[in-house]
Amino acid sequence: MIQIAIMGLGTVGTGVAKVVAENARQIERKLGEPLQVKTILVRHFKDGPYRQLMTDDFTKIEEDHAIRVVVETIGGVEAAYEYTKRALNAGKHVVTANKQLVAEKGAELLALAKKRGVNYLFEASVGGGIPVLHPLTQCMAANRIDEVYGILNGTTNYILTRMVRAGTTFADALKEAQEKGYAEADPTADVEGVDAGRKICILADLAFGCQVDPADVPMEGISRLSLRDVKIAQRAGYRVKLLGRAVRLPGGRTAYVAPHLIPEEQPLASVDDVFNAVVVRGNATGEVMFYGQGAGELPTASACVADVMEALQSSPRREEIGWEADPAGFEDPQALRSRYYFRIGGSLSAAAAAFGQVEILSEDGGETAFLTDCISGAEAGKQAEGLRVLACLRVLG
Numbered sequence: 445m446i447q448i449a450i451m452g453l454g455t456v457g458t459g460v461a462k463v464v465a466e467n468a469r470q471i472e473r474k475l476g477e478p479l480q481v482k483t484i485l486v487r488h489f490k491d492g493p494y495r496q497l498m499t500d501d502f503t504k505i506e507e508d509h510a511i512r513v514v515v516e517t518i519g520g521v522e523a524a525y526e527y528t529k530r531a532l533n534a535g536k537h538v539v540t541a542n543k544q545l546v547a548e549k550g551a552e553l554l555a556l557a558k559k560r561g562v563n564y565l566f567e568a569s570v571g572g573g574i575p576v577l578h579p580l581t582q583c584m585a586a587n588r589i590d591e592v593y594g595i596l597n598g599t600t601n602y603i604l605t606r607m608v609r610a611g612t613t614f615a616d617a618l619k620e621a622q623e624k625g626y627a628e629a630d631p632t633a634d635v636e637g638v639d640a641g642r643k644i645c646i647l648a649d650l651a652f653g654c655q656v657d658p659a660d661v662p663m664e665g666i667s668r669l670s671l672r673d674v675k676i677a678q679r680a681g682y683r684v685k686l687l688g689r690a691v692r693l694p695g696g697r698t699a700y701v702a703p704h705l706i707p708e709e710q711p712l713a714s715v716d717d718v719f720n721a722v723v724v725r726g727n728a729t730g731e732v733m734f735y736g737q738g739a740g741e742l743p744t745a746s747a748c749v750a751d752v753m754e755a756l757q758s759s760p761r762r763e764e765i766g767w768e769a770d771p772a773g774f775e776d777p778q779a780l781r782s783r784y785y786f787r788i789g790g791s792l793s794a795a796a797a798a799f800g801q802v803e804i805l806s807e808d809g810g811e812t813a814f815l816t817d818c819i820s821g822a823e824a825g826k827q828a829e830g831l832r833v834l835a836c837l838r839v840l841g
């Protein structure tokens with residue numbers, strides 16, 4: 445019998461307990477022994493099927509030599525960071541879904557895990573149930589990864605889909621996402637692009653081998669996005685999606701999160717609801733896309749339990765994953781070139797005077813929406829000076 449502990453019995457922690465119980469036979473067949481949740485760390489005791497396993501004392505996990513893997517689904521940094529270090533120091537593998545902790549402290553925790561001869565695994569921290577970190581670091585290991593981008597937040601993709609398809613208000617769509625267990629404890633992180641930002645940092649860390657610090661990454665969410673722009677874009681053959689993007693540059697790397705217009709024929713344009721998709725561009729593979737449910741109880745738990753199994757099967761520890769802790773070499777994403785969508789208060793002639801040749805998408809009620817040629821973010825900002833800019837979005841492609 446292999447025994448594990450879960451820390452935090454919310455959406456993901458409950459999912460982990462369910463997957464371990466419901467898929468017990470498959471898991472046992474693969475591990476050669478039954479897997480059992482022995483202890484669950486909670487803050488508040490609650491009645492229910494796991495009541496007998498609950499403790500509010502972390503030392504019950506830390507000092508229990510029978511517990512070989514700890515699954516951290518508390519979220520945030522403070523308690524999760526402290527308990528993770530103590531669990532690793534106690535010689536236990538740690539598996540997590542906590543992207544904030546991995547994005548901010550991953551390099552340090554991976555180094556500690558290495559020192560202690562155990563694994564620190566975090567497949568669930570990006571893309572929920574989508575296997576993407578393992579393929580990126582293992583199956584694409586022979587590539588130089590030049591770019592990673594995608595729809596990395598299930599809550600905002602769900603909100604956008606509900607607003608566009610069903611006319612649901614932003615507030616109601618967010619409430620639905622919270623009820624389904626997709627949103628962070630503080631959904632501001634979803635809505636303002638911070639959750640996607642943490643995920644693009646983890647992808648960039650692994651893809652480029654150097655720390656991308658979340659504090660350096662410009663993150664814009666969907667709270668300022670107007671449905672008017674989404675509809676204008678849609679009529680012109682584009683979908684609007686919140687993307688995280690990380691690019692290798694000649695002297696370093698860059699990353700950002702922002703809503704983009706995506707041509708409707710591109711596969712990312714039809715990724716809706718809670719689904720996420722991550723595109724990885726390797727110099728040998730070209731573009732590879734990973735698609736699946738990016739949030740939710742069971743998909744996320746699937747990734748956590750697979751990591752538990754991997755940690756056990758590759759004991760004492762699997763091959764090196766990690767990155768340099770030094771964040772030097774991060775460059776401003778404003779240097780990246782793309783077409784831009786603008787909506788301005790003013791006429792087509794004002795747009796043309798500022799940008800030269802533009803592709804007009806709509807002219808209505810004193811407002812003009814148009815696409816520029818391919819320019820850098822800095823050029824877009826400079827050329828728009830003097831215009832009354834109502835919206836400005838990058839176009840992917």
Ligand SMILES: NC(=O)C1=CN([C@@H]2O[C@H](COP(=O)(O)OP(=O)(O)OC[C@H]3O[C@@H](n4cnc5c(N)ncnc54)[C@H](OP(=O)(O)O)[C@@H]3O)[C@@H](O)[C@H]2O)C=CC1
Nearest residue numbers: 452453454455456486487517518519523541542739740744
């Ligand atoms: N939900 C999802 O779809 C996904 C979530 N994640 C990540 O997984 C992690 C967990 O998310 P989720 O399950 O949704 O969050 P929840 O808020 O549903 O669950 C977190 C749980 O941790 C408990 N907790 C908080 N602090 C402590 C503590 N000090 N000791 C013990 N328990 C504590 C909370 O208790 P209390 O109820 O008392 O607050 C709560 O039950 C986060 O890092 C999140 O970003 C990753 C992928 C998908």
Ligand SMILES: N[C@@H](CC=O)C(=O)O
Nearest residue numbers: 597598599627628739
């Ligand atoms: N809040 C996150 C949960 C999964 O990472 C999301 O909506 O994507």
